[in-house]
Amino acid sequence: MDSERRRRPYACAWCGRPVVDSETGRRRKYCKRACRQRAYEQRAAVGGSAVPADAVILSSTEATELVDRLFELRCAAEDVATAVAERASHAELDDLCRRLVEQAGDAERLR
CATH class of the missing domain: 1.10.287 (Helix Hairpins)
Incomplete structure (x- = not known):
């Protein structure tokens, strides 16, 4: 049952596309490396400001x-x-x- 739950798709933390995990290891937050990089860039840009690091900034x-x-x-x-x-x-x-x-x-x- 746990392996079924792990393979169930969930949304990428950056773009919202589906992410499907493998059966082993830590759950992925991002669907691809580019999304992970964009998230890092956003966290770095808001570092030291009043904007929380986990904030999602939308146009x-x-x-x-x-x-x-x-x-x-x-x-x-x-x-x-x-x-x-x-x-x-x-x-x-x-x-x-x-x-x-x-x-x-x-x-x-x-x-």
Whole structure:
């Protein structure tokens, strides 16, 4: 069971792409070396400032896009709730749930 959990993808700490670990060793935080380097550069840039080292700095465009993705996610969740309340068909619920999971994955991306 533990090996199954380790192989389950999770989001890269820098770009949000899926990261899949091997069965041994420490869990990776980044999907590739470039993401690890960008994260290091960001930590080095904020070192000695009032910005916490683990802060995620987004441009206004990135923040707006994130808010938009979260809004779409909430709308998809409301669509599922409405369909359940209206006793929608299994096929319709399946389609709505698939869309909800897809949008949740998109909302995880920070960059």
